[in-house]
Amino acid sequence: MIPGPIEVSPEVQAAHQGPPPGHLAPNLVEAFGSSLASMRQIWRARPEDQPFLVAGSGTLAMDMAAANLVQSGDRVLVVGTGYFSQRMAKIFGRYGADVARVDAIPGQAVTLDEIEQALEREQPRVVSITHVDTSTGVRMNAQAVAEKAKRVGALTVVDGVCSTGAEALSMADGTVDVHLTASQKALGLPAGLAFFVASPRAMEARASLSLDPPMYLDFRVWQPIMRAYEDREKAYFATPPTNLVMASQVGLKQIEEDAFNGLRGIEGRVARHQRVASAMDAAWSALGLTHVCDRPQDRGSTLSALRYPKGVGPELVGAIGKEGVTVAGGLHPQMKDAYFRVGHMGWVTMHPPLLERTVRSVAHGLAASGWPVDIEGAVTAFKDRLN
Ligand SMILES: *Cc1c(COP(=O)(O)O)cnc(C)c1O
Secondary structure (H helix, E strand, O other): OOOOOOOOOHHHHHHHOOOOOOOOOHHHHHHHHHHHHHHHHHHOOOOOOEEEEEEOOHHHHHHHHHHHHOOOOOEEEEEEOOHHHHHHHHHHHHOOOEEEEEEOOOOOOOOHHHHHHHHHHHOOOEEEEEOEOOOOOEEOOHHHHHHHHHHOOOEEEEEOOOOOOOOOOOOOOOOOOEEEEEOOOOOOOOOOEEEEEEOHHHHHHHHOOOOOOOHHHOHHHHHHHHHHHHOOOOOOOOOOOHHHHHHHHHHHHHHHOOEEOOEEHHHHHHHHHHHHHHHHHHHHHHOOOOEOOOOHHHEOOOEEEEEOOOOOOOHHHHHHHHOOOOOEEOOOOOOHHHEEEEEOOHHHHHOHHHHHHHHHHHHHHHHHOOOOOOHHHHHHHHHHHHO
């Protein structure tokens, strides 16, 4: 129950465990093409947008976005909500960008007014935003930021590593230019794949660079490969992790075929995550826990970042682990010993007994650490909210 790598479905695991296909094998070509087609549904991409699937982690996707969108002297505005926004700012800096930041107090979101003022002041070529910051649990309204950025002619990069597949974000209106993620978090796959969709404006930005980016990072090198696979044709530039591609076909289809509360596909998936986050929140409240992010409307639904209660510290993570459930410690450098994190994304959101077990383990861990709790009260609060 850490915020990634997460539990994957038995079907994804089975697909991952098959004999390694060659990169030109018919089943691999089909799995690759089908994964790209599923991405179009999950990202709500337009036909002119280009999905990419490349071996690497989320940080590779971040590097690729920067390497293809900016060159020396380009102004970039990074919306800072935590650890991963800081990383994005450093990455843009490495490609020579002149990076300006608009940072939130840890645990808070940056307001749209602050962003509007920063856009006015900085006149950036690119705006970068972390949809759900995994270090604080803060969710930004990435769609609204992208709309504002487009109005001043800036490109928008959204880091969706902890949100894509679980939070609402659509490329259909042409506001978002690069929406990137990795396999092991909200998409519910094993680690090792970077996923992103680039808009035509992002591809034009790449075309206008005066120097080519490193070959493995180059959108233009990968684009014909992606097009071929999507047309179910063989292609080769660099060998894909073929077992992961087999797993990806199955996992992305499961998102496309999800249904919850009368909603289908990604909409159903988003609603399911919202319901689960709300039920987990009911349990946390009953246990006397509070979130790092105070404002409910600024919290993502993929994880809970919870302050240690009075008299309890990082030893709680080990105490919960003794109950058989793995949670994560804090990550934000300014406050990492003050809170812990519980992921609730992907496959587990379809399995209430696993979520209940998590609530019980956190409750028992708290009790063992000397914090008085009503375990059954927390479980009842969880169940009442879930149903
Ligand atoms: C985990 C994470 C990353 C980094 O992804 P890796 O796959 O670990 O490289 C980037 N951004 C966010 C929001 C993340 O949660």
